Amino acid sequence: MSRASQGPSRRLLLAGALAAVSAAATGCSADSGAAASGGAGRLRIGYFAFPSGDLLVKHGKLLEKALPGYQITWIKFDSGAGVNQAFVGGSLDIAALGSSPFARGVAGSAPIPYKVAWILDVAGENEALVARKDTGITDVAGLRGRKIATPFASTSHYSLLAALEKAGVRPSDVELIDLQPQPILAAWQRGDIDAAYVWLPTLDELRTTGTQLTSSKEIGAAGRPTLDLAVVSDDLIARDPEAIDAWRRAQAEALRLIRSDPDGTVRTVAAELGISAADARAQLTQGVFLTPEQVVSADWLGADGRPGKLLGYIADTGRFLAGQKQIGAAPSEDVVRKAFYLEGLADVLT
Structure with a gap:
């Protein structure tokens, strides 16, 4: 297709939610059983097979230690589009979600009932645009007339559109193809696509036979940063805010471990992802x-009723997506502000 289509309607999202979560459930960890039906002692957590504090929390059973008696289920997703579908279907309590799909989720007349409550990481060289070496393409402008794959409604999709705009290439000048990371790799190996914008670990496999044209680090430095956020459902906020506090503390511990125990972090990520x-x-x-101190600072998420610069980043993302006709209208800053859950954040650091 020549142009990325607008996101699916809420009705279609609801129709697809059960199928998406059913498929995603195959990625549940073996030690987490099926989700309990209601009640405060349940946490259904969506995550990506991607280096972040989530993998340390999951592998180290930090939540099980903090919340004994809770039934904690980890569900693996391939992209933010699936996470959004699952939240619409009421099948998740907490999940990793890119800043671009989050901006989509809070846009429109029926925003998804969730709020951002933490920042997992800021995209750097771990998301990038790569062209197959045999195409001879060496810059973004060279993609005119070519086939480019990316998971639609993801941070990579957003960054790809930003990269094309910066290079003066219209979306209609290329053929954009909606593929998840593993199908991207297969299409690349078959020679069905000329380039792809995607994240690790698929990205590293593409780099072996590709030329990197730009990255989310470069695009962020140019004014369009993307982040991996963590969102919580409105239902969980209402019924069990203490569980959110425990989860935030576990995430803060994971961020500290990434810095204080790099070798242990490497072993955990290798074990979780099945890599060397x-x-x-x-x-x-x-x-x-x-x-953790940076997460709750004014430069990023903010805390206790005082949103940080992330508010502006999300609002800017929404405006960009609306300008690219990826969503019908950008969410206002007031709408984005209401989609921040900052209560109790300062207590995470004490």
């Missing part, structure tokens, strides 16, 4: 991990 220690170390160096 060398690959895990290389992947970790490509992301930008904040300290």
Whole structure:
């Protein structure tokens, strides 16, 4: 297709939610059973197979230690579009979610009932645009007339559109193809696509036979940063805010471990992703991990009723997506502000 279509309607999202979560459930950790039906002692957590504090919390059972008696289920997703569908279907309590799909989720007349409550990482060299070497393409402008794959409604999709705009290439000048990371790799190997914008670990496999044209680090430095956020459902906020506090403390501990125990972090990421220690170390160096103090600072998420600069980043993302006709209208800053859950954040650091 020549142009990325607008996101699916809420009705279609609801129709697809059960199928998406059913498929995602195959990624649940073996030690987490099926989700309990209601009640405060349940946490259904969506995560990505991607280096972040989530993997340390999951592998180290930090939540199980903090919340004994809770039934904690980890569900693996391939992209933010699936996470959004699952929240619409009421099938998640907490999940990792890119800043671009979050901006989509809070836009429109029926925003998804969730709020951002933490920052997992800032995209760096761990998301990038790569062209197959045999195409001879060496810059973004050279993509005119070419086939480019990316997971639609993801941070990579957003960054791809930003990269094209900066290079003076219209979306209609290329053929944009909606593929998840593993199908991107297969299409790349078959020669069905000329380029792809995607994240680790698929990105590293593409780099072996590709030329990197730009990265989310470069695009962020030019004024369009993307982040991996963590969102919580409105239902969980209403019924069990104490569980959110425990989860935030576990995430803060994970961020500290990334800095204080790099070798242990490498071993954990390698075990969770099924990769070598060398690959895990290389992947970790490509992301930008904040300290817990930075997360709750005015430069990023903010705390206790005082949103930080993330508010502006999300609002800018919404305006850009609306300008690219990816969403019908950008969410206002007031709408974005209401989609921040900052209560109790300062207590995470004490």
